[in-house]
Amino acid sequence: MATKEKSASKDIEVGVIVSKSEQFIEKYQTKVIYGIVIVALVVGAILGIRYGYMIPQDKKAAAALFKGEQYFAADSFALALHGNGADYIGFDKIISEYGITSSAKLAKAYAGICYFRLGDADKAISLLKGFSGSDKMISPAITGLIGDCYVNTGNVKEGIGYFEKAAKQADNEVVSPAYLKKAGIAYENLGQYKDAVKAYTTIKEKYSNSEAAAEVDKFITRASELAKK
Numbered sequence: 001m002a003t004k005e006k007s008a009s010k011d012i013e014v015g016v017i018v019s020k021s022e023q024f025i026e027k028y029q030t031k032v033i034y035g036i037v038i039v040a041l042v043v044g045a046i047l048g049i050r051y052g053y054m055i056p057q058d059k060k061a062a063a064a065l066f067k068g069e070q071y072f073a074a075d076s077f078a079l080a081l082h083g084n085g086a087d088y089i090g091f092d093k094i095i096s097e098y099g100i101t102s103s104a105k106l107a108k109a110y111a112g113i114c115y116f117r118l119g120d121a122d123k124a125i126s127l128l129k130g131f132s133g134s135d136k137m138i139s140p141a142i143t144g145l146i147g148d149c150y151v152n153t154g155n156v157k158e159g160i161g162y163f164e165k166a167a168k169q170a171d172n173e174v175v176s177p178a179y180l181k182k183a184g185i186a187y188e189n190l191g192q193y194k195d196a197v198k199a200y201t202t203i204k205e206k207y208s209n210s211e212a213a214a215e216v217d218k219f220i221t222r223a224s225e226l227a228k229k
Contacts, residue, residue: 058098058101058102058103060098061094061097061098061101061102061103061104061107062101062103064088064089064094064098064103065091065094065103065106065107065110067087067088068080068088068090068091068094068107068110069110071084071088072110072113072114075117077113077114077117077118078114078118080110080114081111081114081115081118091107091108091110091111091114092111094107095107095108095111095127105130105131105132105133106131108127108128108130108131109127109128109131109133109138109142111127112124112125112126112127112128112130112131112142112145113128113145115127116128116145116148116149116152121149121150121152121153122149122153124145124146124149125146125149125150128142128145128146128149129146136169136170136171136172136175137170137175139169140166140167140169140170140175140176140179141166141175143162143165143166143169144162144163144166144175144178144179144182146162147159147160147161147162147163147165147166147179147182150162151186156186156189156190157190159186160183160186160187160190163179163180163182163183163186164179164180164183164199166179167179167180167183167202173207173209173210174210176203176206176207176210177203177207177210177211177212177213177216178212180199180200180202180203180207180212181199181200181203181212181216181219183196183199184196184197184199184200184203184219184223187199187223188222188223188226193223193224193226193227194223194227196219196223196227197220197223197224197227200216200219200220200223201220203216204216204217204220
């Protein structure tokens with residue numbers, strides 16, 4: 001008997017829920033349909049942008065980037081940046097014309113390096129900071145280059161921060177020791193010898209199998225002696 005009552009009670013609860021759902025749809029039918037249409041339009045627009053606009057733009061940007069990479073590899077940095085006036089528009093225009101594509105993001109890294117090599121550190125910093133990535137080699141290299149740019153503009157302290165960040169991003173025995181060594185030398189340049197010792201010691205202790213670790217003792221000794229003065 002109790003089971004029948006429990007089953008009947010459950011049927012009533014389900015009936016109430018269904019009834020309320022039907023009442024809701026009847027009352028707000030127009031709004032519900034309107035909402036579904038909006039969702040469909042938004043999804044359609046996203047797919048349309050992706051397949052009708054983004055993918056073709058990506059292909060155009062990638063083709064332009066390929067030509068730029070050839071100039072870049074040949075150390076023709078001005079041509080890589082500004083184009084050849086014929087069949088290549090340059091990294092700068094790839095960034096401005098195809099800004100939302102992955103190729104344009106990579107063009108920022110290339111352009112930043114070009115400006116650095118051409119002596120415009122401020123412009124290089126602006127572009128390099130616009131690059132984003134998670135690769136364990138490329139991203140630390142870009143971060144470290146920002147550090148080089150700051151050092152070249154006389155802002156050594158800011159540069160050190162980027163060297164240390166690059167070492168942390170990479171966290172491997174190839175890249176990290178190189179940037180820790182740069183940080184140590186920069187600290188010595190500022191007369192902060194204890195900080196320099198700390199940077200060098202990190203190479204010795206954390207990246208003991210690296211090439212930099214083989215000669216780091218002499219840097220530790222030098223900075224330690226200078227710290228006593």
